[in-house]
Amino acid sequence: MADLGQPQNTIAILKKYDFTFQKKFGQNFLIDTHVLEKIVDAADIGKDDLVLEIGPGIGTVTQYLCEAARQVIAVEIDRQLIKILKDTLSAYDNVEVINEDILKVDIAALVEEKNSGKPIKVVSNLPYYITTPIIMTLLEKRVPVTDMTLMMQEEVARRMQAVPGNKDYGALSLAVQYYSVPYIAAFVPPNCFMPRPNVGSAVVNLKCHEKPPVEVNDDELMFKLIKASFAQRRKTLQNGLTNSAELDFTKDEVTEAILKMQETLGMKQNPLIRGETLTLKEFACLSDILS
Ligand code: SAM
Numbered sequence: 001m002a003d004l005g006q007p008q009n010t011i012a013i014l015k016k017y018d019f020t021f022q023k024k025f026g027q028n029f030l031i032d033t034h035v036l037e038k039i040v041d042a043a044d045i046g047k048d049d050l051v052l053e054i055g056p057g058i059g060t061v062t063q064y065l066c067e068a069a070r071q072v073i074a075v076e077i078d079r080q081l082i083k084i085l086k087d088t089l090s091a092y093d094n095v096e097v098i099n100e101d102i103l104k105v106d107i108a109a110l111v112e113e114k115n116s117g118k119p120i121k122v123v124s125n126l127p128y129y130i131t132t133p134i135i136m137t138l139l140e141k142r143v144p145v146t147d148m149t150l151m152m153q154e155e156v157a158r159r160m161q162a163v164p165g166n167k168d169y170g171a172l173s174l175a176v177q178y179y180s181v182p183y184i185a186a187f188v189p190p191n192c193f194m195p196r197p198n199v200g201s202a203v204v205n206l207k208c209h210e211k212p213p214v215e216v217n218d219d220e221l222m223f224k225l226i227k228a229s230f231a232q233r234r235k236t237l238q239n240g241l242t243n244s245a246e247l248d249f250t251k252d253e254v255t256e257a258i259l260k261m262q263e264t265l266g267m268k269q270n271p272l273i274r275g276e277t278l279t280l281k282e283f284a285c286l287s288d289i290l291s
Contacts, residue, residue, distance in 0.1 A: 001091045004060040005033035010194060013058050017084050021195060025078050026127025029057045030151075032192035035203070040064045042185035042205045043123050043149035050115045054102045054124035054134065057081060059088035061125055066092040069121075073114055075102045102134060107143045119144040125151040128197070132156070132172065139179035139208070148206045149185070157184050157202035164277050171230045174280055175223065178213070180206040214284040222287035229275025229283075237275045249290060257289045264289075 002009040010031050013019070021027045030036060039061060045051060045068040056062040056074035058081060065072045072095040076082065085097045098105070111120050122138065122145055131152045138145055155168075160182040162168035176182055186203040190196040216222045228244035229237055241247055241254045249257075255271045262269050264285055278286070 001063065001088055003033065004029075004058060004063060004088060005031065005036045007031040007194065010058065010060065013084060013088060017080075019058075019080065019084065022078055025055075026129050027057065027078070028125075028193040028195060028197045030060050030125055030192060031194050032188075035186065035188050035192050036061060036064050038186045039123065039125075039149055039151070039203055040068055042183075042203055043068075043121055043147070045069045045121060045123075050118075050120045052107070052110070052120055052122045054122065055127050056085060056097065057125070059085050061123065062089055062095060063092075065123060066095050070094065071114070072096070073098065073110065075100055075105055077101045103130060103137075107138065108141060111144050115144075117144060119146045121146055122148040122150070124148075128153055135206070136175065139176070139206075142179075145208055147180075147208055149203065150206070151188065151201055151203050153197075154187060154200040154202045157182075157204045160204060160206075164279055169276055171223075171226050174226050174283065176206065177280060178209075178219070180208045182206050214281050216284040217288050218291045219287075221291050222283055225287055225290070226275075226283055229278070233274075233276060235274070236272050237278070238271055240275050253290070257286055260289050261286045 004010050004013065010029060047070055049069045050071045051065050051069045053062055053065060053072060053074040056076050062072060062074050074095060075098045079099055082097060082099050089095050111117060138148065158168045159170060159172045160176045161184055162173045183205045184202050185205050188201040188203060190200065224246050225241060228247055229240045232240045232243065237258060238251060238254050241249060242251045258271050259269055261282060265282060
């Protein structure tokens, strides 16, 4: 089958099937072989791997995955693409296409059924509207996944990788870094897609931790503290945590906890710090003191 990473081959398939792009499904198909190679390299796929692809489109990334992996499961929501995929993936007997909304798929059950519960890899040129929900679902539910290699908006990629003191640092950075190590493998300009998106994209590899890098008694409370701290970025941590509707601490309790956290971690005593300066370890310590 012709390499769909070559724009003329993608155009020929779209014409052959009289395909109409569905904006609501975030359809931006890749048309650049270098980017496809970068994705497969970043995913580090071997012949033992089972790969879950979210949103195969016309099968462009899928073809590359089929060459590299033992088996590929591709979940595509758009029914009009299923017959196209039958055609473009006809050369491969190691791929299964499922016509379903990935947000409705029980991925843990799928891993159990297709890979006897052994960890899989996830690869996707993500439809941007589900980037955060799908990543957070996979991470929080601790679905057996070794790593995910995902194309996403550049701005979201930068937020995932950001560290304290960086303007992109926020609740998403901490949530992603609690479960994985994010690494931006490539920046991808709009002209690598058809149609072109309005913003730049990036390929991110998230290597999932077997165990989180910090220990915390109640990670739900820690994430509530994180959310409250960044909801009011300009406020002090003290005010952010006292004014949150989801938390029920007095200003004195919060102040005392901040000072205790700083003492425990050998930091300078300052009750007026901002949440955006705190590391994951500091949030974990604060959470343990408040819990
Ligand atoms: N993988 C193809 C490529 O790189 O050329 C297509 C990528 S395109 C950005 C996103 C794909 O995800 C589209 O094919 C779209 O129909 C599909 N999609 C959108 N929402 C989905 C969902 N909830 N579940 C499964 N697939 C979805």
